[in-house]
Amino acid sequence: xxxxxxxxxxxxxxxxxxxxxxxxxxxxxxxxxxxxxxxxxxxxxxxxxxxxxxxxxxxxxxxxxxxxxxxxxxxxxxxxxxxxxxxxxxxxxxxxxxxxxxxxxxxxxxxxxxxxxxxxxxxxxxxxxxxxxxxxxxxxxxxxxxxxxxxxxxxxxxxxxxxxxxxxxxxxxxxxxxxx
Numbered sequence: 001x002x003x004x005x006x007x008x009x010x011x012x013x014x015x016x017x018x019x020x021x022x023x024x025x026x027x028x029x030x031x032x033x034x035x036x037x038x039x040x041x042x043x044x045x046x047x048x049x050x051x052x053x054x055x056x057x058x059x060x061x062x063x064x065x066x067x068x069x070x071x072x073x074x075x076x077x078x079x080x081x082x083x084x085x086x087x088x089x090x091x092x093x094x095x096x097x098x099x100x101x102x103x104x105x106x107x108x109x110x111x112x113x114x115x116x117x118x119x120x121x122x123x124x125x126x127x128x129x130x131x132x133x134x135x136x137x138x139x140x141x142x143x144x145x146x147x148x149x150x151x152x153x154x155x156x157x158x159x160x161x162x163x164x165x166x167x168x169x170x171x172x173x174x175x176x177x178x179x180x
Contacts, residue, residue: 022114030111046145047089048174055080058167086178119143133158146174
């Protein structure tokens with residue numbers, strides 16, 4: 001599940017101009033392949049050094065003992081987490097396709113909704129992982145070639161029926177050229 005969250009965080013770096021219809025075959029489900037095809041119409045991020053800030057806004061573990069909930073909240077942290085990374089020209093050109101492949105490694109994911117146009121994204125992704133449960137993630141935000149802001153809400157259920165609901169905010173901004 002961590003991989004598909006990371007892929008979703010990166011998705012907004014690709015949002016720019018595009019049309020909202022990603023369900024190419026009209027079956028009511030947007031496969032990762034259809035989302036990748038649609039993403040080819042979306043503006044790609046500008047290469048360079050980026051700062052990514054992610055903050056946990058809410059975490060709920062219904063039915064879990066209070067000490068387990070407190071431990072999970074402490075592990076996730078309430079303070080924003082900031083990382084910096086370099087996006088090479090080659091990585092920027094590969095865009096969403098490469099991220100989607102990484103997200104799919106051991107999970108079956110598809111989009112219930114994938115609207116990305118005019119610098120905005122509104123998407124719902126559902127993932128099932130054999131023996132690991134399922135997750136439904138809602139993504140809403142805005143982005144340009146050099147920045148993005150996104151709110152992600154994850155509603156997950158483990159194979160044992162335990163549930164987790166989490167909301168995170170992510171901000172990415174280009175802060176300069178990559179170090180040599």
